[in-house]
Amino acid sequence: IVPEEEIQPKIAKSIYLYECPTCNMKYKYEQRDFIPCPKCKTILHLVEEEKKLRTEKESIIIESPPEKIQWHCEKCSRMITTEQDQKEFFACPDCGEQLSRVIRCKHCNKPLSLNQENYLRYLGKPLECPLCNRIFTIAEHKEVPRSPTEQEKYVVTYLEIDPMQFICPNCENTLLIENPDPSQLYECISCGHKLNRIQKCVKCGYLKMFAQENYQNFIRERIECPQCQKKQEEKELSHILANLRDENKEVRLQAAELLGEIGNKKAGPFLIEVVITDQDNNLRAMAITALGMIGVTSALPLLRRLMKEDANPEVRESAAKAVKLLEDINNEL
Incomplete structure (x- = not known):
């Protein structure tokens, strides 16, 4: 099932009730974020939205991590199912574009699409379904993209000349010629056009x-x-983003x-997130410098304020x- 018109869920706006899984203390916050417990510093789990507590019908549903994960390519529309979550950013095997994660609203069961960067950012946060306007939360996964091991280091793959084809x-007819003579130019037996090698x-x-x-x-x-x-x-970029x-x-x-x-603009959202959320000012300054070097013009309003x-x-x-x-x-464009 292809997500209908690449429908994107929206972040819900309200007051939220959180519970600590370690000490079972409950807290209310206006922001939607990974919030540490004031008592034991464990990341709080979202329980429900305060404004939705009136009826059972309006309560928040928290999505459990699925056993099988669906992916959708926005470029070639291919759907892919994997058995477990990816430890790196997953690309389409046909066209090489980064795939979007397919999630379903737990109220209306309609498919929604999130690119992989936003999926990681929205884990554990309440999302509002644009179709039924109700709220659900994607369960937080512990695993994040990891750096490659020595055995996984990249080995350069070179193109090889087919000896016969x-x-x-x-x-577009193909012809197999055993022991072809490099000094001779072969022609197509169907149309007489000069053949190419592969x-x-x-x-x-x-x-x-x-x-x-x-x-x-x-x-x-x-x-x-x-x-x-x-x-x-793309694989190396995902490893750096993980770091x-x-x-x-x-x-x-x-x-x-x-x-x-590197200068890859796909890193833009991650660097902006670092600038906003990280507590280390040296890192924030470096991330800001990287945004300028990469040319992420969408970050201009934030940087002007900073x-x-x-x-x-x-x-x-x-x-x-x-x-x-x-x-x-911007002036050169």
Whole structure:
């Protein structure tokens, strides 16, 4: 079932009742966030929304972590089901686009779509269904994307020339020629068009055609598979994003600096989250610098406010520099 028109759930607005799973104390807060228990510092669990306590029909339902997870590709509309949650950001095996997480409203059972970044941000927070306007909460998962082990380090995959297969660029017929002579130019037996040779990736099946005349050049040149390279870049990005949540502040600082050097705008929402929520001002300043280097112009309103109002001078200075960079980008557009 494809989510209807990529319907996005909305954050609910109200007063919320939280309960500590360790000491069973209950608290009321206006914000929707990961709130530590004032007594024992355990993250509080959302129980229900105060304004919805009048009837059982209006009570909040908390979604349990599902055994099977559904994913939806917004680009090619493919639906994928996995047995367990992913430890890295999951990409479509067909087109390489990052998949969206399919969740269901626990009241009306309609499918809703959340991209993977927002799914991680909204865990444990109440969401308002845009279809039935009732509230449900996604259960918090403990696992987050992790850094690769030594055995999982990336091995470069190069394209290899198929020794026998030729293809016609005109009619797309394929021809197998045993021990082809590189000095001879072969033609299609159907249309007479000159055939092309094929390079392929043995890992992912990616194919690339090239003219027979260039055979000697392609023997000498090693070309990395672009499809495997793209998937690896996405995997490496997810590992760096995971480090933004590491307990060690030095690891978080290095991750923010590296994200600025890589320049991938997919890191924007994560860096903004660090700027807003992290308590370490050095990290906040580094995340702001990274936002400017990457060119996340959507962060301009936040950065303009920080450069005037933030209590930390380093954060204000970084915000001012990032604002100048981003304003220059806007002026060039």
